[in-house]
Amino acid sequence: MREEKRSLRQQQIEAAAYEVLEAKGYGGTSMQGIAKQARASNETLYNWYGDKQGLFRALVTRNAEEVRSHLEAELQTDHDALSILGSLGPKLLNLLTGDRAVALNRAAAADSSGELGATLSRAGREAVFPLLEQVLLRARQEGHLRFEESGAAVGLYLDLLIGDQQIRRVIGRLPAPTDEFCEARSKRAVTHLRQLLGSQPYGDGHK
Amino acid sequence: MREEKRSLRQQQIEAAAYEVLEAKGYGGTSMQGIAKQARASNETLYNWYGDKQGLFRALVTRNAEEVRSHLEAELQTDHDALSILGSLGPKLLNLLTGDRAVALNRAAAADSSGELGATLSRAGREAVFPLLEQVLLRARQEGHLRFEESGAAVGLYLDLLIGDQQIRRVIGRLPAPTDEFCEARSKRAVTHLRQLLGSQPYGDGHK
DNA sequence: ACATATCCGTAATAATAGTTACGGTTTCTG
DNA sequence: CAGAAACCGTAACTATTATTACGGATATGT
Numbered sequence: 001m002r003e004e005k006r007s008l009r010q011q012q013i014e015a016a017a018y019e020v021l022e023a024k025g026y027g028g029t030s031m032q033g034i035a036k037q038a039r040a041s042n043e044t045l046y047n048w049y050g051d052k053q054g055l056f057r058a059l060v061t062r063n064a065e066e067v068r069s070h071l072e073a074e075l076q077t078d079h080d081a082l083s084i085l086g087s088l089g090p091k092l093l094n095l096l097t098g099d100r101a102v103a104l105n106r107a108a109a110a111d112s113s114g115e116l117g118a119t120l121s122r123a124g125r126e127a128v129f130p131l132l133e134q135v136l137l138r139a140r141q142e143g144h145l146r147f148e149e150s151g152a153a154v155g156l157y158l159d160l161l162i163g164d165q166q167i168r169r170v171i172g173r174l175p176a177p178t179d180e181f182c183e184a185r186s187k188r189a190v191t192h193l194r195q196l197l198g199s200q201p202y203g204d205g206h207k
Numbered sequence: 208m209r210e211e212k213r214s215l216r217q218q219q220i221e222a223a224a225y226e227v228l229e230a231k232g233y234g235g236t237s238m239q240g241i242a243k244q245a246r247a248s249n250e251t252l253y254n255w256y257g258d259k260q261g262l263f264r265a266l267v268t269r270n271a272e273e274v275r276s277h278l279e280a281e282l283q284t285d286h287d288a289l290s291i292l293g294s295l296g297p298k299l300l301n302l303l304t305g306d307r308a309v310a311l312n313r314a315a316a317a318d319s320s321g322e323l324g325a326t327l328s329r330a331g332r333e334a335v336f337p338l339l340e341q342v343l344l345r346a347r348q349e350g351h352l353r354f355e356e357s358g359a360a361v362g363l364y365l366d367l368l369i370g371d372q373q374i375r376r377v378i379g380r381l382p383a384p385t386d387e388f389c390e391a392r393s394k395r396a397v398t399h400l401r402q403l404l405g406s407q408p409y410g411d412g413h414k
Numbered sequence: 415a416c417a418t419a420t421c422c423g424t425a426a427t428a429a430t431a432g433t434t435a436c437g438g439t440t441t442c443t444g
Numbered sequence: 445c446a447g448a449a450a451c452c453g454t455a456a457c458t459a460t461t462a463t464t465a466c467g468g469a470t471a472t473g474t
Contacts, residue, residue: 025319108378109316112232117378163366171324
């Protein structure tokens with residue numbers, strides 16, 4: 001009972017943090033601003049999160065956990081690997097270039113200690129990577145793709161899917177992506193991946 | 208004489224700004240810190256650059272100008288387009304993910320007004336883009352590549368070359384790239400670009 | 415050499431934000 | 445229901461920092 005309420009309150013506070021963060025950027029985001037936005041008190045924020053970095057660490061890990069669980073759910077289906085990629089791609093792109101992810105990346109960029117960046121990367125890319133690896137390995141098993149190093153293949157896929165979208169979002173030069181955009185870009189990534197690594201049309205082009 | 212000295216002093220000040228920026232991140236970079244590092248006075252900084260944003264605007268534009276002139280020089284040679292890409296790629300990658308560029312991207316990410324990001328993008332990607340477009344159009348003319356929209360082709364090339372290297376550098380999860388790394392990645396980008404857009408089928412043996 | 419503009423070093427000003435503290439109120443627990 | 449714990453609203457404390465100010469030193473132009 002008390003646990004539920006506290007968890008709900010934390011969600012509210014973290015939602016408020018995102019609102020301020022998205023509105024004013026990391027530099028313009030203060031603890032008191034978050035507290036006011038959430039109608040909470042400074043004391044509560046510090047009791048729960050320790051300090052400002054602790055609060056952002058919580059945002060990062062919770063957000064990454066959501067990303068990971070989304071993708072893992074997608075992975076449980078027994079569709080063939082490439083169609084998994086087709087439904088997982090847009091979601092991943094959307095999660096990595098959406099407003100929340102951008103706000104967190106900005107926070108990590110501004111954090112001089114580098115700890116937020118480490119947390120963001122560890123809980124983000126480094127958690128997603130093995131999942132994608134599984135998908136690509138399955139695709140290879142099914143005979144749709146051909147590659148030697150799975151790590152390089154995942155890297156190539158991420159380059160094709162994400163490219164420089166994230167950094168351009170982070171410095172404020174791209175609007176939030178639409179669903180259609182994510183869909184189209186994901187399709188393009190899969191198409192190109194098949195052209196580059198597909199076993200059918202092009203033979204093995206690396207060696 | 209006075210002009211030269213002043214220009215030299217500005218270079219020193221801007222170099223000092225980079226040093227502080229690279230050491231302490233944008234959040235930890237203060238005007239007084241820069242002044243002390245440069246053995247200059249606050250007054251001079253404000254007289255010359257107006258305010259903090261003005262100083263960073265100067266850094267961004269000067270850095271972008273260097274990038275552009277480097278690439279333009281490369282473009283003047285009359286090698287065939289794809290080999291231009293081969294020598295231009297590593298340089299571009301190095302310039303976009305080097306310590307200076309990363310520091311500036313962090314500054315832009317932390318700037319809530321978005322002005323630095325706009326300047327960075329305008330003077331960076333948006334200045335480089337047309338140059339790359341020229342190269343790719345020349346490659347098409349020479350019959351090495353086949354595409355309809357040159358913009359999309361440039362985008363694809365940039366995705367392959369840069370990918371998510373920049374954002375990973377900015378959040379502190381990648382070390383500065385070595386020359387060998389830039390070289391290898393550029394080669395990979397050109398290889399893949401030829402596989403994807405090449406007009407002749409891309410064979411498995413070489414040449 | 416002299417008059418002047420610029421620059422350095424340092425300090426003052428003013429505002430902001432991280433963090434702590436406290437009285438009053440709500441919520442939980444026994 | 446009584447006591448305790450947690451929470452809210454607000455204020456205080458402290459440190460930092462963008463920006464301005466000023467006296468002494470340095471360089472410039474004539």
